[in-house]
Amino acid sequence: MSSSVKTLKTPKTLPARPARNSEKPAARRRALPLAAVTALAAFAPLVWGTTYLVTTDFLPAGHPLFAGLARALPAGLVALALGRALPKGVWLFRAATLGLLNIGFFFPLLFISAEHLPGGVAATLGAAQPLVVVFLAVAVLKERLLFWRLAWAVTGAAGVGFVVLGRSAGMDVLGVAAGLAGTASMALGIVLTKKWGRPAGVRPIAMVGWQLTAGGLFLLPVTLLVEGFPPVFDARSVGGYLWLGLVGGLLAYALWFWAIGRLPVTRASLLGFLSPLMAATLGVLLKGESFGPLQTLGLVLAFGAMLLGQLGGGRPGGRPGGGQSGGGRPGGRLPRPAA
Template identity: 55%
Template sequence: MNRAATVALTALAPVSWGSTYAVTTQLLPADRPLFTALVRALPAGLALLAVTRTLPRGAWWWRSAVLGALNIGVFFPLLFLSAYRLPGGMAAVVGSVGPLFVAGLAALLLAERPTTRTLLTAVAAALGVSLVVLKATGAFDLIGVGAALASSAAMSAGTVLTKRWGRPEGVGPLALTGWQLTAGGLLIAPVAFLAEGAPPALDGRGLAGYAYLALVNTAVAYWLWFRGIGTLTATSVTFLGPLSPLTAAVIGWAALGQTLTPLQLTGMAIAFGATLSGQLAPRKPFSSTERNRHKVSMDAMVSGLRR
């Protein structure tokens, strides 16, 4: 499969995540973020384990636990905590610095040296998301900002480590996704029950909402995400992240009766442009052999012109 198709399929993950807010507010019980995170992760992970019938081996037991904690078990609760404590979309704004985290970690762990274009694109993405979701209401909350930064850092570290460790031989991305979702769900479970108590009573709408979040929004979406990490660079994948708040804004306008101001539309254009820029393949520097060959060709051309 060519690179454009891989990017398009990977992009479906953050697009799906953009529907989380609408599903949560319209279908699910209020004020149960940790239970929602648990239901998203654990059933999806167990279902994928049942389908793949593949368990980790050797070092992949602890690697799966680390990746599951970073990408799911730590990321979900911190993300919900920041969303509840920060005003008007600020959590998404703080979280949009993820590409900068990934660029730094990729330089340390993957030898992917960030270019000036990468850094400017990351700043543009954060600016665009800010214009789309930031509202001047509510009070600034230091704990909320810290939780948003920590959630972004956790997901960024999980993305880079997923790229660095790859997959065991003979194991596909579906099994790897199941390992991480199960590990993350098991980490969330005791926190959810201690903080929120017994599960809430659910009607048909709630069951439908949780089924969508577990199957489409988590199992399928994270499979596409981890599959993309295995093929694309970590930086390229993380630049697809702004599609999530952009999708949430579009769904809010189309389905929930929310308005989009000219400033928000400008922010959407900036963020989407940054996402596209982040998918441009980096220009590879010439090797010494290629430089010498290029120099010989230029010398021969100059010599021919002189004749």
């Protein structure tokens, strides 16, 4: 009897060990401050701001579809190899949808806009994205339309307009239509990325691979039908495609989608103002352009809206990444698989 009692007592100390181990992943996730997540997210729009300069100065003109294909498909295949996961079930549809919105539609529309408009005008159309995200967040994520969100989005877009638009800015109907359509496509992709999150156990690099590959596979037959064979390459164009694909595609999108899962969607979208500001800065540094009083005012407004937009609207004590669950309830959380 005494020996049987002893065997029953020993298991009582076992459950304590898994409990301590299970807390470590959550502690590691909480260890990264919101400011650090925001700084990593800002890398993406800063790199995307170089797209206009690279498109006009490095890539062969008249091939926007091939530029989108070259930026998407090779980087997507590399990301698939690194992520080592393929979409299953409902994620087959979700990955294809996000791939079309964020890549397949957005990339060629971006390059069409960049070819048909001055870089400043094209960048200003992209600055309207936070405005679109504000309203889509209400419709798709069931968030409340808060005045501060709308105010910062309007202020930032106006500031970007002051910075990059000048008297010599030219308008082209096709370029404007492509720029606005691309902005709307990417905005919807951002909101759906926030709504759906990531499947359990899938790393951000795998999600990027799904979207880049889906968008690239969509563009492959369209490019061959519309533009025919690829243009003639030289060292300059190869360098441009590599920059857009590996840095502006693979690396930037991996950080961007990772950060969207941890930042409020409107706060993340306000970082998009960095892209046209980077485009304008490169014009000053590399093309001899200059800032007048109006451009300086716009720079202050855009940076102020972006920075102040990072300070307000968060839930007290909330963790980075509080977004919407599959049900779209305000204050819900995205699933947080280990990276």
